[in-house]
Amino acid sequence: MAYKGKNKPTVIITLTDGQQDAFVPSYSTLDEIKGNVTVTPQVETKIDHIYITLECTVRTYIERVGTASATNTRSEGYDSRLRLVQPIPETAMPESGKLGPGKSHTFPFEFAVPKELLPKSCEHTIDNDVVRQAHLQLPPTLGDPMASVWGKTMLDDMAPDMSIVSYFVRVRLVSGRDEKTGKHIFIGDEIKKVRIIPAVPEHPPLAVLEGKQDDYRLRKEKPLKKGTFQKRIGTLVMESAQPRSLHLLPLRSEDPHPVTTMATIRLRFDPASSDAQPPRLGSLVTKLKVATFFAAKRMHDIPKRSADFHYGSDRSLYVISVPLSSRCVASVEWAKNTPRTTSPRRKPSVPGSPVVPASSFATPLPSESYKEGQDYYTASLVVPITLPGKVEGNTNHKVFVPTFHSCLVSRVYALDLTLSCHTPGASVTVPEMHLKIPVQISAEPNADARPKISQGEAEAIARRESLHAGNVEPPIPAYSEETQTAGDGSWSPHNAGFPSRREIPHYPVSPIGSRQSVDASEASRGLPPPDYTIQTSGRPTVSSR
Numbered sequence: 001m002a003y004k005g006k007n008k009p010t011v012i013i014t015l016t017d018g019q020q021d022a023f024v025p026s027y028s029t030l031d032e033i034k035g036n037v038t039v040t041p042q043v044e045t046k047i048d049h050i051y052i053t054l055e056c057t058v059r060t061y062i063e064r065v066g067t068a069s070a071t072n073t074r075s076e077g078y079d080s081r082l083r084l085v086q087p088i089p090e091t092a093m094p095e096s097g098k099l100g101p102g103k104s105h106t107f108p109f110e111f112a113v114p115k116e117l118l119p120k121s122c123e124h125t126i127d128n129d130v131v132r133q134a135h136l137q138l139p140p141t142l143g144d145p146m147a148s149v150w151g152k153t154m155l156d157d158m159a160p161d162m163s164i165v166s167y168f169v170r171v172r173l174v175s176g177r178d179e180k181t182g183k184h185i186f187i188g189d190e191i192k193k194v195r196i197i198p199a200v201p202e203h204p205p206l207a208v209l210e211g212k213q214d215d216y217r218l219r220k221e222k223p224l225k226k227g228t229f230q231k232r233i234g235t236l237v238m239e240s241a242q243p244r245s246l247h248l249l250p251l252r253s254e255d256p257h258p259v260t261t262m263a264t265i266r267l268r269f270d271p272a273s274s275d276a277q278p279p280r281l282g283s284l285v286t287k288l289k290v291a292t293f294f295a296a297k298r299m300h301d302i303p304k305r306s307a308d309f310h311y312g313s314d315r316s317l318y319v320i321s322v323p324l325s326s327r328c329v330a331s332v333e334w335a336k337n338t339p340r341t342t343s344p345r346r347k348p349s350v351p352g353s354p355v356v357p358a359s360s361f362a363t364p365l366p367s368e369s370y371k372e373g374q375d376y377y378t379a380s381l382v383v384p385i386t387l388p389g390k391v392e393g394n395t396n397h398k399v400f401v402p403t404f405h406s407c408l409v410s411r412v413y414a415l416d417l418t419l420s421c422h423t424p425g426a427s428v429t430v431p432e433m434h435l436k437i438p439v440q441i442s443a444e445p446n447a448d449a450r451p452k453i454s455q456g457e458a459e460a461i462a463r464r465e466s467l468h469a470g471n472v473e474p475p476i477p478a479y480s481e482e483t484q485t486a487g488d489g490s491w492s493p494h495n496a497g498f499p500s501r502r503e504i505p506h507y508p509v510s511p512i513g514s515r516q517s518v519d520a521s522e523a524s525r526g527l528p529p530p531d532y533t534i535q536t537s538g539r540p541t542v543s544s545r
């Protein structure tokens with residue numbers, strides 16, 4: 001029987017966890033997704049099984065446009081990251097195996113958002129275990145227009161259409177198998193999308209390398225001149241380091257405080273002569289670079305260089321810039337410093353060596369043109385970083401997801417800091433310096449999220465807490481000592497067991513020269529002879545047999 005059109009069973013998925021009225025329900029790590037599936041057939045319908053699953057899929061595609069339309073190519077990638085199955089007891093199914101027409105049948109389901117994926121979710125070749133651990137974390141919902149919402153207003157998560165991470169509850173009705181292919185015959189297939197933003201802890205700062213091995217720049221040196229054809233007045237050094245992460249509030253939090261962190265910029269001016277003065281600072285513009293890396297084939301490493309994704313046939317990159325702030329810093333004052341008698345620290349000059357974070361020193365490292373023993377100037381800027389929030393009347397809301405790396409898609413963030421200054425006597429050009437420092441976005445779980453445990457685990461936890469509450473010492477395990485002996489009743493080293501403490505052989509200590517008496521004493525007790533003798537003074541002497 002074919003179930004098409006009006007004869008197709010009606011499947012409705014409803015939630016019972018308090019988010020049934022939400023346009024797109026949102027969850028975090030360890031949250032429970034509860035609901036009911038209601039199946040109402042129009043005609044008598046044979047049902048072999050009902051599959052209720054919580055799934056996560058990742059879809060990507062890359063289009064490369066050539067010089068001719070015939071050379072246009074499109075590569076697609078697909079990855080099923082998660083599939084949790086709700087067991088359906090046999091008692092919930094009708095005994096006859098058929099659902100009566102017009103009668104509604106309800107099947108409950110309950111899922112818990114896991115902390116991480118199973119190892120089989122990432123079995124391809126990777127460069128190191130750090131990549132594997134990152135790929136086994138749950139990715140957040142990304143690029144799905146039906147799940148990027150705030151209330152009932154569509155939000156922009158700054159992801160391209162070419163990379164979509166979706167979560168949904170799926171219901172499929174099975175009615176027999178096809179006689180030719182042997183595959184299941186599905187007479188109903190319905191999904192309900194949910195939005196999942198997993199909890200992501202703050203990770204240690206990245207090890208940024210010099211050269212062209214990554215896209216970051218933590219330090220910049222710029223020679224300053226009074227004019228285009230004027231002599232150099234000195235070198236301006238600008239340094240910063242990765243700040244603390246931007247910590248997203250729980251999804252169910254009603255805290256109105258914005259998501260913010262703090263970055264510190266340290267400046268140093270090395271004058272070319274003793275009468276040269278430091279430049280007057282102008283403005284500081286802060287932007288957030290949002291980069292989405294995606295590929296049609298599984299990635300074996302964490303993306304580092306955007307150039308590797310620009311011209312590949314199976315990978316691509318989408319970057320968007322979000323303005324954060326622009327402030328005047330002309331009031332910042334310079335402090336004159338007299339060098340110490342010790343030699344100044346020099347910046348590592350070997351390409352590929354790690355950059356020392358600016359936060360490690362109160363003063364930036366000297367520039368390449370610095371002359372030892374010369375005075376220099378320093379200044380410091382504290383830059384507040386605040387993510388833009390929801391603004392009434394603004395339909396172009398930006399939603400930020402945590403930093404993550406999966407097999408096909410990665411999302412990373414970077415702070416773009418642009419500082420302008422005015423050199424004495426210059427009237428045409430305004431020197432600018434740029435830094436690009438990494439920043440992580442982390443996320444907290446909901447306050448009421450708890451791992452689901454069995455009844456036996458709950459009882460064990462209750463017993464442990466009662467012991468601690470009453471200062472009761474746990475019972476000491478009782479051990480039984482058994483001695484295995486040889487056939488004649490004496491102990492033998494070839495027996496399977498070991499002697500108890502009371503039966504451990506005891507060897508008397510005697511001076512060298514009385515070996516025979518020791519062996520005779522041991523033989524009379526049925527004990528094996530020792531492999532060494534011990535002197536009363538000096539070093540032990542090992543005897544060979």
